[in-house]
Amino acid sequence: MRILVIGGTRDHLGGVEAFCDRAKISMERICPELRIERLWTSTAYLSLRRLPAFVLGVLRLIASRASGNAVAWIQYVNLPDLIYVLLAKALGYETVVTPHLGLNWKSQRNSTLRTISRLILSRADRIALLSQTQESEISLPSNVQRSLIRTFLPPEVLEPISVPANTDKSELPSGELRLIHASRLSVAKGTFLMLDVCARLQAAGVTFSAQIVGSADEETRISLRKSIEEKNLSEHVSLLGWATPEQLMGQLRNADVLVHLSQVDSYPLIVLEALASGTLPLALDLAGARSMISDYDGFLVSRLQPVEDAVTHLTTCTLADIRSRAAAHAGQVRADFAWPTAATLLLESLQPTRSPT
Known part of the structure; x- marks a missing residue:
């Protein structure tokens, strides 16, 4: 065949x-x-x-x-x-x-x-x-x-592990919320909404860091750099380029929350990859992401006020709770996929x- x-x-x-x-x-x-x-x-x-x-x-x-x-x-x-x-x-x-x-x-x-x-x-x-x-x-x-x-899912997240999925996070700063956004960077994929969330967290006095990972055309990358500068986020947000699957899995495992506010993804692979990596997803309430989060765990935000809902979730849920919830489902996702x-x-x-x- x-x-x-x-x-x-x-x-x-x-x-x-x-x-x-x-x-x-x-x-x-x-x-x-x-x-x-x-x-x-x-x-x-x-x-x-x-x-x-x-x-x-x-x-x-x-x-x-x-x-x-x-x-x-x-x-x-x-x-x-x-x-x-x-x-x-x-x-x-x-x-x-x-x-x-x-x-x-x-x-x-x-x-x-x-x-x-x-x-x-x-x-x-x-x-x-x-x-x-x-x-x-x-x-x-x-x-x-x-x-x-x-x-x-990437083979890196499906390999059996002999330690809890959140072991890598045990050495992270206990008070720092680590966010990640990983996609083909664009308005439709929610990349700029990610920056809006970061700006609101900064205004609320939340201790956090954020990584933005993925490829983009030059116009989009210039706009992102400008937005980071205008929102005074340079100390909090790292704009990274495309990552290999191995690099991305490492970045996911060292993050607490995946912020995926894409308006277009029918069935976002990155949400499952985050869950399998022991990272809790926060996603726009679209059918595919809703199904994944219903099956496992995570946060859904309204399409009408995604930034406000995201900030509410991230400021009302404790960091310890986020990490324990994410770790609880990683093994099951690996088995299912x-x-x-x-x-x-x-x-x-x-x-x-x-x-x-």
Whole structure:
């Protein structure tokens, strides 16, 4: 069986890119005979300047047909990703689509784009959802088979540990609240709301430090630096670049709370990664994050007043309580999202639904 894992942007690594890499590795581990190839769509921050990388991805998919038939597993993050659905079908590939978007994405808010999205998705052979909550968030065609898969957490957080998950935190300053925001940095991902939360904590006299981790375009990075300076947060907030999975897991384990006020993440991997690392998530009340926090623990904030709600949670819950609650669920998250289980579910979803042509 040949599988094409299609999606992600090589020079803007984030959750989707990590998901694809981990899925490929885990499937190869349980089925070494599989032929799995990775193709990049390069649709993040798509512009005229970045168009050549997108076109190159299209050409590579066309060229892949020379190697025979395959199942095309396409990650749907941005509307241009759907071009790969049409192309894969035209090439005769069995086509499975996994959406990585939710209610607040432009492709779902705009009625015209939502209709285009649903029509193109109707050409797929199967839609493999990351969460049942996506059924209520995304406009999906009724004629396409559905399946439910699981995400792939970093191997670093799934490895058995012989000590409590909060051991690393025992040596942290007892009175300092350590915050982290990790994503592809942008307004929609809640990065600037994170700074608003920090400013309010500073005004309230809370002792805290914060790390902002992730890639961003230059305009966004300049705006973040300016905002940090204007809010007088330089002593509290560190603006870091992209981190390797190993580095990010270390940063999560040394944090108390993940602040994830993204308006667009349908099923935020980083929330599960934080829980598995012994870090309590604070997230916007969207379906995916709500499901995770309901299953385990964390804080939800209103979409109408996220900053105010976040500050209320962080100033009324003691640091000791935050750390003990986070540690209590880390082991269960690791067990629930073990790679062999996730890979088995995925391979079942990628089985052909029709005879090869």
